[in-house]
Amino acid sequence: MTTDDELTIESRLAEQEYFEPPTEFVGQANMTDPGVYDRFDEFPEGFEEYAAMLDWDEHWDEVLDDSNPPFYEWFVGGKLNASHNCIDRHLDERKNQTALLWEGEDGEQRNVSYQDLYREVNEMAAALRSAGVGEDDIVTIHLPMVPALPITMLACARIGAPHSVVFAGFSASALAERVDDADSDHVVTIDGYYRRGDFLEHIEKADEAMDEVDSDPDVLAWTRHNEPQVEVSDDYTLVSELLADHRGERVAPVSRDAEDPLFLMYTSGTTGQPKGCQHRTGGYLAYATGTAKYDEDIKPSDTYWCSADIGWITGHSYIVYGPLSLGTTSVMYEGTPDYPHRGRTWEIAEKYDVDIFHTSPTAVRQFMKWGEEELEGYDFDFRHMTTVGEPIQPEAWLWYYKHVGDESAVIVDTWWQTENGGHMITNLPAIQDMKPGSAGHPAPGIEPAILDDAGEEIAPESGEAGNLAITRPWPGMLQTVHGDDERFIDEYWERFSDTDSDDSADWIYEAGDAAVQGTDGYYRILGRLDDVMNVAGHRLGTMELESAIAEVEDVAEAAVAARDDAEKGEVPDVYVTVREGVEETEELRERIVESVEEGIGKFARPSNVLFVDELPKTRSGKIMRRLLEDISNDEELGNTSTLADPSVPETIRDQLQAD
Ligand code: PRX
DSSP states (O other): OOHHHHHHHHHHHHHOOOBOOOHHHHHHOSOOOTTHHHHHHSTTGGGHHHHTTSOOSBOOSEEEEOSSTTSOEEEETOEEOHHHHHTGGGHHHHTTSEEEEEEOTTSOEEEEEHHHHHHHHHHHHHHHHHTTOOTTOOEEEOOOSSTHHHHHHHHHHHHTOOEEEOOTTBOHHHHHHHHHHHTOSEEEEESOEEETTEEEOTHHHHHHHHHHOSSOOEEEEEOSSSSOSSOOOTTSEEHHHHHHTTTTOOOOOOOEETTSEEEEEEEOOSSSSOEEEEEESHHHHHHHHHHHHHTSOOOTTOEEEEOSOTTSHHHIIIIIIHHHHTTOEEEEEOSOTTSSOTTHHHHHHHHHTOSEEEEOHHHHHHHHHHOGGGGTTOOOOOSEEEEESSOOOHHHHHHIIIIITTTOSEEEEEBOOGGGSSOSBOOOTTTSOBOTTOOBSBOTTOOEEEEOTTSOBOOTTSOOOEEEEEOSOOTTSOOEETTOHHHHHHHHTTTTSOTTOOOGGGOOEEEEEEEEEOTTSOEEEEEEOSSEEEETTEEEEHHHHHHHHHTSTTEEEEEEEEEEETTTEEEEEEEEEEOTTOOOOHHHHHHHHHHHHHHTBGGGOOSEEEEOSOOOBBTTSOBOHHHHHHHHTTOOOOOOTTBSSTTHHHHHHHHHHHO
């Protein structure tokens, strides 16, 4: 094809507003009936369609108990076990089928069949029990992308012990904070793993965290190879030794109430303290399974690859629980997409013949920057592709569609949050046309609204931006913030609900995002409205960053502003004032960056540390980050009239230009 032809295709695609799903896709899709929306609008009974996809030990008596909002209960009276649903129930039909297809960064490969998974999860469940883990004990899991992670999660689920997975990139302090908050007596870690060719001594984080925690948890350590590659403390128990005592053991799955918690997932909020989003067993599993089936179009015969990390909610719902509950083959990759070369993703796609590929807009932008040449020579054929975590710009969407999907795969852009358990706004790929840059329609049964700042609903399909809210409960929603019901209400409900009312119609969930619904009914998500940033799809609280920076002795005050970034979506700029007599040196800058790495993790590194004489504050002393964001993004300054000294932002600008 000549360059001119290429240009014609590019411009044709760029002008096209909607893209129809290919006929072959529609012909085979799991959900093609537009009537599904009406079925789910029979509220709350519609959601039984998802619950019916699971095996229940006891059927529920009531779909939804909404008598004590916002503490909703789903599938009340029902009993089930998540590990049974993800493993045991598949054994009759597909015990030799691969459940987890793992590729190590060093090229090692493991095909864990459903039978293998059954054996390994049972043995680990027995091992956990023998280590003293009882039903309802919270187990903190700090593991990278190795099979030990889903195996430990499912072993916890089997014995009714809620897990709290902490993303491996989190620092020792962040791990300790989460162990303390969950009051967790058991921590599961590993000696190390591979990252860009190096063996990372991951266990050091647990070592440090154990010095920081309030209690004295037991630590269980997996090993990446047969033998530990680094020194493992005598205080820890090696999982390999424990497992050796439990070979061949079987543990009956504990029948859990639908409302019993399955896991905690910590996420950033508007204060320095992360929130432990607590997810229930029945509602969550039903929602993850149902959305994986309808939105991701997952079938048992598929090879499905979600390139997220299991340490975030996407990996929980769409690498582990949803796909395994549907009995498919789920791919896991240990490393980064550019090691040892930039074609690694496509090499894996070809090697395993991946049908469904799920990634983030940040990854798409990265691939786009590396260029389509990196895909040349790899033979793979995706039927379906997903993005999640951030808005995807139409330009990136089109590149993904053309160069990765070969114009023959559907793309679903899925909007949701850690708190939501599963997709909330996303098209059903065989039913609606795709529209680059728009998440699309509410998922079946989900009722969003766009509200103005006074809480009044903005007319649907008006094209006017406002606060995204959800006006009725759904099964995947968090139960509460672990140990803090009040914070649960404050963070999500207070603003738009009549909190004195016990009528659930008066309770409205605040998402914290801005959104707009076009005249065509499609929702476009504009980004966070609160002090939460989205860095390369990772959610970070500005207050969390600021409290890590406040640990640096020479810092007087610090404020974090989100700067738009072509690759990562947003990056943190840190504005710092130093204490009297302290010099603004490069060394101090480094200490500030290190403090963030130590307090949160390397992934949260500030992109700029900017020394200034003064921060913009209101008369009551509140820092106005919004104005710093205007400065970072080189935009016109917003309203400065409430500032104690309205000249401060301009002074900062002048100062930065002079530096
Ligand atoms: O701002 C929205 C953005 O990510 C936030 C939720 O982050 P987290 O809890 O880490 O969960 C991410 C993965 C489910 C949201 O408040 N976000 C998520 N998906 C999208 C998105 N923004 C735009 N488009 C999306 N598809």
